[in-house]
Amino acid sequence: MAEARAVVELLDRIPDPVFVVGDDERVLLANTAASNWYGNDLTGQLIYAVFRQPEALECIRLARQFQTGFETRIFVIRNEITTWFEISAGSIFASDLGVEGVVIHLKDVSKHHDLDQLRREFVANVSHELRSPLTSFSGIIETLKGQTWDDGETREKFLGLMESETRRMTRLVNDLLSLSKVETEERVRPTNEVDIVAIIRNSMDSALNMASSLGTKMTLNSSSESIRVPGDRFQLAQVANNLIENALKYGKRDSEIVLSCNLLRSAPGFDGAVAEFEVRDQSDGIEEFHILRLTERFYRVDKQRSRAVDGTGLGLAIVKHIVNRHRGKLAISSEIGVGSRFAVFLPACEESIGER
Ligand SMILES: Nc1ncnc2c1ncn2[C@@H]1O[C@H](COP(=O)(O)OP(=O)(O)OP(=O)(O)O)[C@@H](O)[C@H]1O
Numbered sequence: 575m576a577e578a579r580a581v582v583e584l585l586d587r588i589p590d591p592v593f594v595v596g597d598d599e600r601v602l603l604a605n606t607a608a609s610n611w612y613g614n615d616l617t618g619q620l621i622y623a624v625f626r627q628p629e630a631l632e633c634i635r636l637a638r639q640f641q642t643g644f645e646t647r648i649f650v651i652r653n654e655i656t657t658w659f660e661i662s663a664g665s666i667f668a669s670d671l672g673v674e675g676v677v678i679h680l681k682d683v684s685k686h687h688d689l690d691q692l693r694r695e696f697v698a699n700v701s702h703e704l705r706s707p708l709t710s711f712s713g714i715i716e717t718l719k720g721q722t723w724d725d726g727e728t729r730e731k732f733l734g735l736m737e738s739e740t741r742r743m744t745r746l747v748n749d750l751l752s753l754s755k756v757e758t759e760e761r762v763r764p765t766n767e768v769d770i771v772a773i774i775r776n777s778m779d780s781a782l783n784m785a786s787s788l789g790t791k792m793t794l795n796s797s798s799e800s801i802r803v804p805g806d807r808f809q810l811a812q813v814a815n816n817l818i819e820n821a822l823k824y825g826k827r828d829s830e831i832v833l834s835c836n837l838l839r840s841a842p843g844f845d846g847a848v849a850e851f852e853v854r855d856q857s858d859g860i861e862e863f864h865i866l867r868l869t870e871r872f873y874r875v876d877k878q879r880s881r882a883v884d885g886t887g888l889g890l891a892i893v894k895h896i897v898n899r900h901r902g903k904l905a906i907s908s909e910i911g912v913g914s915r916f917a918v919f920l921p922a923c924e925e926s927i928g929e930r
């Protein structure tokens with residue numbers, strides 16, 4: 575029948591799998607995408623032999639029974655890769671075209687599904703991080719209920735605990751707000767001109783106390799007194815603060831941290847001049863496997879050990895988004911037993927070149 579052929583041709587133009595199932599529950603028509611996923615010779619097969627997932631069959635049954643649209647989500651594993659499909663089923667009555675039954679459309683929603691999964695993990699992580707200080711507070715309150723406030727020593731101890739837990743929680747909330755702000759702004763590139771060398775020097779100065787308490791020496795080498803980049807001063811300071819703080823937190827005591835900032839005429843992947851800001855530390859180093867995941871939210875290497883060091887694992891995620899917003903690049907490398915290098919490349923203002 576010419577009409578039916580036209581329908582098949584039409585369906586073949588659709589890149590997603592599409593089936594039409596007749597009232598006898600057998601496949602009436604299937605397009606090429608459907609054959610790619612479910613095999614050739616689908617026509618005439620019972621729908622139960624094609625779809626094994628009860629949710630899919632239920633969706634098709636409901637569409638037939640109520641003659642309206644129904645949707646569900648299923649997954650198919652092929653070559654160890656999971657693909658998520660959103661199935662929509664709706665009844666169709668086109669007897670003049672020889673098509674009557676239920677039309678089923680499968681849309682690959684794996685990308686959205688992965689995002690949903692990330693969102694769920696994120697919420698679970700945030701809740702977990704917020705619960706720890708709240709549990710401490712509950713414990714402190716319970717203990718203090720039975721105490722007299724005259725005991726100065728106990729009071730100081732608990733106030734100290736409450737102070738550090740409050741600081742932790744404030745920091746987490748601030749980091750979450752920073753992350754959400756920079757994500758929202760990521761499409762808008764900063765236009766102000768700022769001096770990246772001054773920003774790094776400032777961050778280094780603020781970290782000198784922490785460095786001296788760890789016996790660590792910090793130095794800054796720069797090819798120029800000042801290097802101008804289009805940037806957001808506050809956000810670039812956040813980048814420098816986190817990289818310096820990490821080098822101090824995860825580097826060895828009594829070691830050396832070298833910061834450098836240089837203006838490059840060009841760099842792979844950039845059109846013009848580039849400012850390179852680098853932090854090198856001396857530490858046990860980071861395994862390659864972890865390096866790939868460091869910028870994920872809440873990712874911390876060796877959670878047990880990291881717990882002893884203050885932090886939530888949001889710092890590098892914020893750094894990555896800030897660098898993206900500045901259309902820059904972040905490069906991380908490490909040598910086991912030697913130390914790590916965190917380098918940020920930012921497009922620089924062209925006229926900076928002439929001032930060298
Ligand atoms: N210089 C470094 N040397 C070794 N490991 C590092 C270094 N910088 C980061 N890491 C590892 O990467 C993890 C993630 O770093 P990130 O800055 O995102 O989080 P954090 O420092 O744990 O917490 P936050 O920055 O939110 O306070 C750290 O927990 C640590 O395990």
Ligand SMILES: [Mg+2]
Nearest residue numbers: 816820889890
């Ligand atoms: Mg950090």
